[in-house]
Amino acid sequence: MSSHDLSGLVKAYDVRGVVPDPFSEDVARALGAAFARLIVAEGGRSLVTAYDMRESSVPLSRAFAEGAMSQGVSVVEAGLGSTDLLYFAAGHLNLPGAMFTASHNPAKYNGIKLCRAGATPIGQASGLATIRAEAERILSEGAPAAEVPGDISAVDLLTEYANYLRSLVDLTGIRPLKVVVDAGNGMGGYTVPVVLGEGLPLDVVPLYFELDGDFPNHEANPLDPKNLVDLQKAVVEHKADIGLAFDGDADRCFVVDERGEPVSPSAITGLVAVRELAKNPGATIIHNLITSRAVPEIVREHGGKPVRTRVGHSFIKAQMAETGAVFGGEHSAHYYFRDFWRADTGMLAAMHVLAALGESDRPLSSLGAEYERYVASGEINSTVADQAGRVQAVLAAFPDADVDDLDGTTVTFPDGAWFNLRASNTEPLLRLNVEAATDVRMAEIRDRVLALVRATPEA
Structure with missing residues (x-):
């Protein structure tokens, strides 16, 4: 196998691998140049990057930026951020984006999630295979530099990201809630204080907000029950109303009720769907085929149109674009919103749950039970x-x-x-x-x- 074969690194939906072998700065540079060439071919001249708290994220993102600039593409660095902050940047700035993260994978991994302007996903069939082939060619033969290289600039979007989310879900008038948040030493520790902080009737109890890509407390993967144990204990100890757990790049959110019991992602999908249908009567809601059959039942009962899709963000986003759906949910706790460029954001889903709970005088266990039928x-x-x-x-x-x-x-x-x-x-x-x-x-x-x-x- 050629040393420039990137098939093990470039997956179906993203780039993911161990640093520095096979994922080195040279590979990141070649991928940056290849992505830039795709952007130029499609009439673009700039891209935006963000990165998570892993030690390797800054050097890899910088190498990627060098590769892009060598092809005449300018790079806007949004710096530290969650994956949904990068999607916000790609939508808000209308630029293609690259997020450096390996989500919940162990510290030795890193990766890149790529999207076009407006946060449209890039997968194997929509450009990733082309980028991989071009990067392999660049690693073997090099790439001629553009006559005028791109420049680099920095932008801080955290406040604008928070304000945008707050414009979609108003939490100012809800009853006071005590909320335990387990960030798992991931990017939720960076975004939660700003989004759920100042001016809201929320008493946030932080767990593991220190950014640490070595994940010293537990793996940042709330899908595995063992990683929810600390949150469940803390919710009961603090007599909290709700617990939230984010994964490493904070694009997924898990919810725990006041008894410390998990609320299934299917129930969250049903709850958010009902809220979105109240704003958009008769709208389409997407759900993957592993979600509970309660989801399509609830959608129909509230006058919506449920559409079933395959598992995976590229299928969900494509179906949302095709059907004009307002919302989509997966059993893996990915939640997609038309108002958020059809991208997935755990934070916005969490805010919908907080709003539903805060507008009700019932505990979350009672509220959530309406959506747990099977x-x-x-x-x-x-x-x-x-x-x-x-x-x-x-x-x-x-x-x-x-x-x-x-x-x-x-x-x-x-x-x-x-x-x-x-x-x-x-x-x-x-x-x-x-x-x-x-x-x-x-x-x-x-x-x-x-x-x-x-x-x-x-x-």
């Missing part, structure tokens, strides 16, 4: 060599159920219970999600499917 297994991974063969074995066991293959295989039973089996794109894994009306029914389906998935195939 019992879900959560995602269960099984290591399987023959993914397709195991899926066929499972299907053979349920000949009378309804099957669809929008994303993996979804099997729905006459009583409304369902399961989805999806193969990982990057690992020999099958991912199982099950939902049913009762614990007993969910466990029955889960255990039966797992037994088939994990059975040793007959020789």
